Amino acid sequence: MSSPWPQRQHRLTFGFPVPGGVRTPDGWEVVWTGCAVMGILNVTPDSFSDGGRHAGLEAALAHARTMRAAGAFMIDVGGESTRPGADPVPADVEVDRLRPVLRALAGGGVLLSVDTLKPEVARAALEAGAHLVNDVSGLRNPGMVAVCAEAGAAACVMHMQGEPRTMQHAPHYGDVVAEVHRYLRTQAARVRAAGVPSVLLDPGLGFGKTVEHNLALLRALPDLTGGEWPVLVGASRKGMIGRLGDVPVASERDPGSLALHLHAARQGAAMVRVHAVAEHVQALRVQAALDTPRQETGPLQSPA
Ligand code: 7PM
Numbered sequence: 001m002s003s004p005w006p007q008r009q010h011r012l013t014f015g016f017p018v019p020g021g022v023r024t025p026d027g028w029e030v031v032w033t034g035c036a037v038m039g040i041l042n043v044t045p046d047s048f049s050d051g052g053r054h055a056g057l058e059a060a061l062a063h064a065r066t067m068r069a070a071g072a073f074m075i076d077v078g079g080e081s082t083r084p085g086a087d088p089v090p091a092d093v094e095v096d097r098l099r100p101v102l103r104a105l106a107g108g109g110v111l112l113s114v115d116t117l118k119p120e121v122a123r124a125a126l127e128a129g130a131h132l133v134n135d136v137s138g139l140r141n142p143g144m145v146a147v148c149a150e151a152g153a154a155a156c157v158m159h160m161q162g163e164p165r166t167m168q169h170a171p172h173y174g175d176v177v178a179e180v181h182r183y184l185r186t187q188a189a190r191v192r193a194a195g196v197p198s199v200l201l202d203p204g205l206g207f208g209k210t211v212e213h214n215l216a217l218l219r220a221l222p223d224l225t226g227g228e229w230p231v232l233v234g235a236s237r238k239g240m241i242g243r244l245g246d247v248p249v250a251s252e253r254d255p256g257s258l259a260l261h262l263h264a265a266r267q268g269a270a271m272v273r274v275h276a277v278a279e280h281v282q283a284l285r286v287q288a289a290l291d292t293p294r295q296e297t298g299p300l301q302s303p304a
């Protein structure tokens with residue numbers, strides 16, 4: 001019997017050469033099988049789960065290199081905390097945090113994304129070596145679409161209700177799954193039509209959503225992962241893991257985050273955004289082996 005959770009192939013296309021990219025008529029294409037890991041690199045002094053330990057350049061680079069060695073497929077560099085209740089950071093401050101990190105990591109053989117809401121920050125980050133723009137507002141700002149299209153950068157289109165400062169006050173939906181999926185599909189089509197070479201879709205767990213909203217979106221994941229675009233899921237150390245796992249301290253939520261991300265991978269997620277890279281890479285490799293049909297793994301070894 002074949003596996004109920006086949007390891008699917010995913011692809012992203014870029015308008016410029018990227019690590020692991022193969023030249024095609026459409027651009028430089030990166031293809032992978034199963035669920036890849038995006039490692040979170042916060043370069044904010046107030047990053048919520050590590051108290052800003054990686055704010056210094058050297059510490060940030062060391063953390064990035066550790067994640068790359070552990071098997072991270074992409075590193076997501078963020079200079080502005082998008083956590084609920086966070087105050088916005090001026091663009092020049094955000095660029096000053098991101099630029100040295102991206103310059104140092106560019107050419108290091110790992111895909112780099114930049115987590116920002118601001119087109120001018122995204123432009124500076126792409127010039128400094130980022131390949132993909134991770135915009136938690138889903139490229140609502142037309143300026144952000146223009147920056148990605150001009151640079152040939154891929155984009156992550158995430159769903160967020162409201163804005164980071166107030167989004168968790170009273171999240172409300174008629175039908176959360178229908179509304180989030182419709183938003184993602186509409187934005188993906190709009191962004192592609194404007195010339196952005198490819199997109200990742202992200203339901204945006206915790207971004208203007210209650211735990212029940214998040215669970216409804218996770219149950220409906222096959223509907224999203226069955227579509228045209230690779231899907232990114234990010235639950236690492238978030239409030240829902242705290243609530244469901246009864247873990248008040250964010251830095252202690254990796255086991256619950258891993259459980260949720262393994263589930264997402266089995267529902268077809270192409271990538272998970274995580275703090276604990278080594279743990280996720282190891283667990284996803286084991287899961288991939290379990291989900292690979294026998295004939296693809298070759299003959300069983302006879303006992304020695
Ligand atoms: C507090 C709560 C602080 C949440 C930081 C966060 C996502 C993201 C973030 C996500 C994509 C974090 C989040 N979450 N980008 N950026 N998807 N694409 O966990 O789920 O770092 S910020």
